[in-house]
Amino acid sequence: MTIAVLVLPEAARANDSVYTDLDLDQCQTLAEDQMGVSLKCRGYRGEPVYFKEGDLRQSVFYGRVDKELIEGAFESFSAFNHINTKIEWRLNDAGEPFAAILRWFIDNPGPEGGSTKASRGEILVVSRVGTSDYGGSCMVALVDAKANADANVKARQIADDTAQDFACGMQEPEWVGKRGDLVSERTFSWPEGYVVE
Structure with missing residues (x-):
């Protein structure tokens, strides 16, 4: 009598998330x-987080970033904005961060001039984390958090799918999912001649 044994492939291990506060x-x-x-x-396990603010707009880069980017790059949105204080880091199988997700406002x-909760847009920004092998960090994808009920799921999925191979300075970040009227166009300034390959 022969007994057949069905061997199912092991499910791919999902990437993990850890969270840090940005004070x-x-x-x-x-x-x-x-x-x-x-x-x-300081970010996850001491990973650097570089923050800039100018003209009521903010910019954030993550990880072991090239000096030229630290000193001369700015990536933000055309409208006035500010960031949240909780960073979600996506970790690879070795427990190293390869992407960061941060909510921008x-x-x-609003109707009386100032920004209100109802008038404020919310964008989950997925960014590549710079490493010792790749000194680039930049926005990889944008998710309208008010227009997409599953915005966090979308942000994690696109981070896992594209962040590790995203070419900063050569690729444009994409909008994922629905895009409402409260978001803003990305703006950026890279150091002259700077392209990460």
């Missing part, structure tokens, strides 16, 4: 003037 008051000041500030903060004016 700008605990960051090291790299540069400051009347126009804005540049800070170096787009400060659209």
Whole structure:
């Protein structure tokens, strides 16, 4: 009598998430003037988080980023904006972060001029984390958090699918899912001649 044994392939291991808080008051000041500030903060397991603010807009880069980007790059949105304080890091099988997800608030004016909860846009920004082998960090994908009920799931999926191979300076981040009226166009400034290959 022969017994057949069905062997099912092992399911692919899902990437893990860990979370850190971004407390700008605990960051090291790299540069400051009347126009804005540049800070170096601590992320997951001490990974650097580089924060900049200027003209009521903010910019964030993650990981072991090239000096040219730290000093000369700015990636944000055309509308006034600010970031949330909770960073979600996506980890590979070795437990190393390869992507970061951060919620940005787009400060659209409300009926009385100031930004309100109803008028404010929310974007989950997926970014590549710089490593010792690749010193680029940039926005990989954008998810309208108000227009998509499953925005967090979408952000994690696109992070897992594209962040590790995304070519900063050569590829444009994509909008994923529905896009409502409260979001804003991405803006960026890269150092002259800087392209990460």
